[in-house]
Amino acid sequence: MLLLALDTSAAATVALLRDDVVVGRFGSADTRSHAEVLAPAVQQILADAGVSGRELDGIVAGVGPGPFTGLRAGLVTARTLAFVWDVPLLGVLSLDALAFDAAASSAVPPGTGFLVGTDARRGEVYWAAYRAPSDDDGAVLPALLDGPHVGTAAGLPKGQLLAGRAASLYPGELDGIPAFATSDPDAASLARVARQRLLAGEPLRDTAPLYLRESDARVPGPRKRATA
Amino acid sequence: MTRHAPLVLGIESSCDETGVGIVRGTQLLTNTVSSSMDEHVRFGGVIPEIASRAHLEAFVPTLRTALDDAGVTLEEIDAIAVTAGPGLSGALMVGVSAAKALAVATGKPLYAINHLVAHVGVGMLGGPFADGLPPALGALLVSGGHTEILRIGDITSDVELLGSTIDDAAGEAYDKTARILGLGYPGGPVIDRLAREGDPTAIRFPRGLSQPKYMGTAEQPGPHRYDWSFSGLKTAVARSVEQYEAAGLEVPVADIAASFQEAVVDIITSKAVLACREHGITDLLLGGGVAANRRLRELTGERCAAAGITLTVPAPSLCTDNGAMVAALGARIVMNGGRPSGVGFGTDPSLPVTRIVLAAAPDDGS
Ligand SMILES: [Zn+2]
Numbered sequence: 108m109l110l111l112a113l114d115t116s117a118a119a120t121v122a123l124l125r126d127d128v129v130v131g132r133f134g135s136a137d138t139r140s141h142a143e144v145l146a147p148a149v150q151q152i153l154a155d156a157g158v159s160g161r162e163l164d165g166i167v168a169g170v171g172p173g174p175f176t177g178l179r180a181g182l183v184t185a186r187t188l189a190f191v192w193d194v195p196l197l198g199v200l201s202l203d204a205l206a207f208d209a210a211a212s213s214a215v216p217p218g219t220g221f222l223v224g225t226d227a228r229r230g231e232v233y234w235a236a237y238r239a240p241s242d243d244d245g246a247v248l249p250a251l252l253d254g255p256h257v258g259t260a261a262g263l264p265k266g267q268l269l270a271g272r273a274a275s276l277y278p279g280e281l282d283g284i285p286a287f288a289t290s291d292p293d294a295a296s297l298a299r300v301a302r303q304r305l306l307a308g309e310p311l312r313d314t315a316p317l318y319l320r321e322s323d324a325r326v327p328g329p330r331k332r333a334t335a
Numbered sequence: 336m337t338r339h340a341p342l343v344l345g346i347e348s349s350c351d352e353t354g355v356g357i358v359r360g361t362q363l364l365t366n367t368v369s370s371s372m373d374e375h376v377r378f379g380g381v382i383p384e385i386a387s388r389a390h391l392e393a394f395v396p397t398l399r400t401a402l403d404d405a406g407v408t409l410e411e412i413d414a415i416a417v418t419a420g421p422g423l424s425g426a427l428m429v430g431v432s433a434a435k436a437l438a439v440a441t442g443k444p445l446y447a448i449n450h451l452v453a454h455v456g457v458g459m460l461g462g463p464f465a466d467g468l469p470p471a472l473g474a475l476l477v478s479g480g481h482t483e484i485l486r487i488g489d490i491t492s493d494v495e496l497l498g499s500t501i502d503d504a505a506g507e508a509y510d511k512t513a514r515i516l517g518l519g520y521p522g523g524p525v526i527d528r529l530a531r532e533g534d535p536t537a538i539r540f541p542r543g544l545s546q547p548k549y550m551g552t553a554e555q556p557g558p559h560r561y562d563w564s565f566s567g568l569k570t571a572v573a574r575s576v577e578q579y580e581a582a583g584l585e586v587p588v589a590d591i592a593a594s595f596q597e598a599v600v601d602i603i604t605s606k607a608v609l610a611c612r613e614h615g616i617t618d619l620l621l622g623g624g625v626a627a628n629r630r631l632r633e634l635t636g637e638r639c640a641a642a643g644i645t646l647t648v649p650a651p652s653l654c655t656d657n658g659a660m661v662a663a664l665g666a667r668i669v670m671n672g673g674r675p676s677g678v679g680f681g682t683d684p685s686l687p688v689t690r691i692v693l694a695a696a697p698d699d700g701s
Contacts, residue, residue: 142428146435146678160440175384176425179391180432187433190395191409191440316391322384 108164108305111149111188112298115141115181116173116201116233117225117272117291121148123156124298130156132295141180149188160192167301169201169292171317172233172255173225178316186314197301198312201225202235202271204296205287206249209270210239214284217241220252222264224273224281225291227257232273233319234263247303257319341413341669344401345662346437348430349422349450350480351375351386353393355401356659357412358666363460364405366652366659369393372521379520380510381479383423390429398437401658409441414675416665419447419693420686422480427682435678444675446665447693449686450656451476452494454622455487456664457653464647473497473616473644475607477631478623478655479506479521482563482603484610485688490664491671496688497610498561501544505599506625508565512572512595516588526592527628533593540571540598542605553613561610568598600630608638618645626654668692 110124119141123131131152135144153160168185171178189196205223215221218241224234235254240246260277263269267282271290274283304311340360347354351371357364371389375381402408417434420427431447438445455474458464474485482500487493503511506523513522518529543564544550551557572595579586611619619639625631626648639646653659668691677695 140681142432142435143679143681145432146439149436150439150678175387176428179387179425179429183391183394183429183433184436186395187398187436188440190398191437316388318388322382322388324378324382324385 110165110167110298111163112167112294113181113185114169114201114292114294114297115177116169116171119144120294121152122295122298123152129295141177145180145184163194165195165197167197167199167298168314169297170198170314171201172319182314182316196314198314199297199301201292202255203300204292205271206237207296207300209287210249215239220267222267222269224269224271226272226276231257232260233257338670341666342411343414343416343662343666344412345658345665346417346430346434347656347658347661348390348426349418350656351381352656353390353397354658355397356657356662357401357405358662360666361459363659365401366657367397367401367404368657369397376520379514383425387425387429390426394433412443414444414669416446416448416661418450418661420683422450424684431682438678446668447676447680448664449691451688452691453660453664457649457660458620460663469618471615471617473611474620476623477505477625480504484561484607486614491668494688500563502564502566508569511569515573515576523625526596529589530593530596533589535593535597537590538575538594540594541567542602543567561606596630600634604634604638608642611644612642621648622654624655627651
């Protein structure tokens with residue numbers, strides 16, 4: 108199975124996954140140049156791997172939640188590539204990638220609940236609650252229990268470990284897993300999540316963006332009338 | 336690639352229209368546009384975030400429709416062109432990301448081009464300039480996003496901004512005035528219609544930047560000889576309405592609409608024609624969404640005729656923002672042997688008209 112994954116919910120990341128092997132990856136810490144770096148990264152990764160887009164079994168897109176402009180750069184790129192190459196378009200919650208990484212590490216015991224949180228700017232975080240898979244339930248992927256949400260770090264459930272950049276931004280409020288305190292969703296992990304779902308015959312999301320916030324637009328009030 | 340009459344697909348997303356146009360040389364094959372204008376009505380103006388969200392949802396469907404409508408496949412396309420600026424940052428980002436993905440997926444060369452110069456590019460699509468743009472061409476662009484007068488020596492290499500608005504665009508002034516008068520959005524068509532019933536001389540609204548200290552003389556031009564300002568006009572309309580209300584009188588909406596429109600159109604056309612005369616411009620192209628305005632076309636026509644300038648106004652669908660104009664300029668750049676921009680460039684919300692096509696980044700081998 109050959110999957111190309113893109114996530115722009117935080118950093119811009121691209122990965123090419125052949126079965127369970129990452130054969131190409133790109134990551135940029137700059138959160139404001141997604142429209143510049145994404146297409147060149149896709150081009151380079153496919154060229155280096157000697158893969159043509161039409162050979163892909165799917166394009167995996169991180170659907171957020173994430174800041175608006177960067178998120179859209181990734182989604183319109185994924186949708187356009189899938190249209191031209193005529194390959195399936197697979198949406199994955201971006202926070203699932205972080206949850207996958209955390210659960211695969213020894214930081215989160217099997218079967219326990221934990222949180223994932225990323226930077227939503229404006230003093231808020233995007234977050235969701237998961238339960239790590241355990242041998243008992245036969246699951247491979249963490250289960251999403253609650254979310255995704257956007258809100259202040261102080262409003263998250265207490266007493267649970269958290270994976271993701273939110274931990275380093277709000278260390279007073281959150282109990283971060285040190286190894287993941289500055290982590291953002293990674294396209295390689297996103298691809299692995301998609302692959303596991305495909306192998307398990309589970310449905311994937313469409314690529315509707317999870318903005319979680321309105322557009323900030325306000326309907327102007329009526330003009331004040333001058334009175335005589 | 337067919338350099339004689341290249342098949343070029345153009346993408347536009349600088350404001351609230353998602354446009355995909357396809358041309359073969361100077362022949363228009365399709366001009367497919369999806370507008371989010373209806374979503375902005377309740378806000379009384381374009382909301383950038385709403386426009387950007389709409390671009391994401393509209394892009395692939397618009398592309399698909401354009402290809403079907405033109406009866407061409409992506410394999411047949413020779414080149415892709417996209418608006419890189421000027422425009423709304425977040426909106427530009429969607430079209431540029433899409434265009435880059437399209438270029439990577441098809442392997443076709445991508446040209447990142449200037450939106451304002453593309454407005455002039457529609458002049459090359461059949462019509463009066465089918466054999467090429469005239470040598471002493473000017474362009475007056477009036478829309479909700481811009482108000483500019485350009486001199487075009489060569490559309491691929493020599494474009495100069497002679498004047499522009501220093502605050503609101505003319506179309507914005509229409510929208511704000513319509514809001515003051517309770518006429519809804521967009522303001523242009525409704526004010527134009529009401530103005531027919533009103534007296535354009537009823538109220539003398541200010542003509543911005545028309546005083547001698549801004550104008551100077553032809554020999555010693557002032558700082559804003561060919562520039563416009565519309566923010567004071569909006570304030571003057573508001574004050575006028577308040578005066579009627581304070582006096583307990585009915586607001587003469589039609590007279591205010593007519594007087595406002597006359598002030599806008601008078602100052603736009605007088606400065607544009609002045610710029611043309613002083614720069615040897617003998618042909619003027621009127622573009623932008625406000626080019627559909629009846630009074631603007633009428634007075635521009637009169638004043639151009641009096642000054643010996645030939646006026647050309649493209650079809651309304653080609654005056655508003657669209658992908659065909661981007662494709663038209665892209666095709667001309669291809670025909671001239673211009674170099675593609677690669678896929679590493681960035682958007683530029685305030686791209687100057689002197690940058691007609693973006694050069695490839697030095698490390699961009701594509
Ligand atoms: Zn425009």
